[in-house]
Structures are given as C-alpha cells and as structure tokens.
Amino acid sequence: EPEVTQTPSHQVTQMGQEVILRCVPISNHLYFYWYRQILGQKVEFLVSFYNNEISEKSEIFDDQFSVERPDGSNFTLKIRSTKLEDSAMYFCASSDGNEQFFGPGTRLTVL
Amino acid sequence: GQNIDQPTEMTATEGAIVQINCTYQTSGFNGLFWYQQHAGEAPTFLSYNVLDGLEEKGRFSSFLSRSKGYSYLLLKELQMKDSASYLCAVNRDDKIIFGKGTRLHILP
Numbered sequence: 001e002p003e004v005t006q007t008p009s010h011q012v013t014q015m016g017q018e019v020i021l022r023c024v025p026i027s028n029h030l031y032f033y034w035y036r037q038i039l040g041q042k043v044e045f046l047v048s049f050y051n052n053e054i055s056e057k058s059e060i061f062d063d064q065f066s067v068e069r070p071d072g073s074n075f076t077l078k079i080r081s082t083k084l085e086d087s088a089m090y091f092c093a094s095s096d097g098n099e100q101f102f103g104p105g106t107r108l109t110v111l
Numbered sequence: 112g113q114n115i116d117q118p119t120e121m122t123a124t125e126g127a128i129v130q131i132n133c134t135y136q137t138s139g140f141n142g143l144f145w146y147q148q149h150a151g152e153a154p155t156f157l158s159y160n161v162l163d164g165l166e167e168k169g170r171f172s173s174f175l176s177r178s179k180g181y182s183y184l185l186l187k188e189l190q191m192k193d194s195a196s197y198l199c200a201v202n203r204d205d206k207i208i209f210g211k212g213t214r215l216h217i218l219p
Contacts, residue, residue: 031205033207035207035209041211042198042209042210042211042212043148043154043198043200043209044209045206045207045208045209048205048206048207050205055205056204056205056206057206058206091153091154098159098161099156099159100144100156100159100207101156102146102153102154102155102156103153104152104153105153
C-alpha cells in the first residue's frame with residue numbers, strides 16, 4: 001500500500017540554525033500539507049500546497065518557513081532560523097482531494 | 112473564526128459501541144475529517160465527510176450535519192486496540208483545522 005515517507009525521523013539542531021525536513025508524498029496525489037504537533041498538544045496546520053504553489057497557510061507559517069517541491073517526488077519544509085518553540089513533531093500529508101494520509105513525522109528538537 | 116469542540120476523554124467497554132461527537136463553527140466549510148492517533152504516532156485517516164449523512168466503513172461510521180455544524184464518529188464492537196485519541200478536523204478552504212482530540216479509554 002502506498003505511503004507517505006519522511007526524513008529524517010529525528011533532527012536535533014541549535015537555535016538559529018536552518019533545517020530542512022523532507023517528505024515523499026504518495027505518487028498520484030496532488031495536494032500536500034505540513035502540520036506540526038507540539039508534545040501533548042493538538043495538531044496544527046502550517047501550509048497546504050497544490051499545483052506547485054501554496055494554497056493556504058496559517059499564522060504560524062511566517063517568513064521563517066518555506067516549502068518547496070524541487071522535483072516530481074520530494075516536498076520539503078525549510079525553517080530558516082530555528083527557535084526553541086519550533087521543537088515539535090512535523091507531519092507531512094498528501095491527499096487525492098478526499099482521503100488525506102500522514103507521514104510518520106520528523107521529531108525536531110531545537111537546543 | 113473557527114471553533115472545534117469534542118470531549119476531552121471518554122471511556123467505554125470492550126465489545127461495546129461508543130459515539131464521539133464533534134461540533135464546529137467555521138466559514139468556508141469543505142468537509143470534515145476523523146483521524147485516529149495512538150500515542151507517539153502519526154494520525155491515521157478514518158473518514159472524510161463532505162455531504163450530510165452517515166458513511167460506514169467496517170466497524171467505524173461517521174456522520175455529518177452541515178446545517179447543525181455537527182459530526183460524530185461511531186465505533187462498534189470496540190477492541191482494546193481502539194484505545195487512542197480521535198481527532199476531528201475541518202477542511203476550511205484547504206486549511207485543515209484540528210480539534211484537541213478525544214482520548215478514548217477501552218476497559219476489558
């Protein structure tokens with residue numbers, strides 16, 4: 001069964017450093033998403049992406065965040081200058097317009 | 112604005128039926144998701160309701176009433192592995208807003 005994959009599974013970084021989180025969505029899906037979940041809290045929407053551009057973004061997704069689909073398979077989330085409060089699980093998801101499947105997540109720890 | 116409400120916790124017995132309710136207030140409604148999330152894992156897709164009515168998928172069913180801003184997830188023949196959080200999420204113009212989730216405890 002096709003699945004969304006994410007790398008790395010864990011990322012530890014120093015405050016102020018840049019990180020890139022990678023995702024490979026399900027191959028025939030056209031809608032892509034990034035979410036984050038701080039430990040013990042609810043899932044928070046960051047951004048949705050369709051047709052090679054951002055379709056919606058939340059208040060969390062400020063100028064420090066960017067997304068890219070550099071080739072036909074990868075979908076990346078970049079955080080330019082990480083802050084302590086960026087520590088969370090980051091989930092990528094892809095959708096065919098109805099069902100939306102999550103990847104296993106990347107646990108980001110900012111020290 | 113948007114507001115999604117679901118009970119924080121529920122308890123049910125193995126083999127029984129449980130209904131988890133979700134109410135929402137939002138503009139630009141496109142559909143409503145239900146997800147299951149076990150501790151430390153990613154959410155798993157259960158259902159996506161766009162139109163009013165009940166959709167059944169095995170032991171799980173999901174209901175939507177758009178006019179009432181109301182949905183429920185019905186779990187039948189509960190198993191111990193159904194112990195998890197159940198997340199209601201509204202699709203608002205491709206912005207997906209999650210509720211805080213309902214933690215379901217299953218007793219033997």
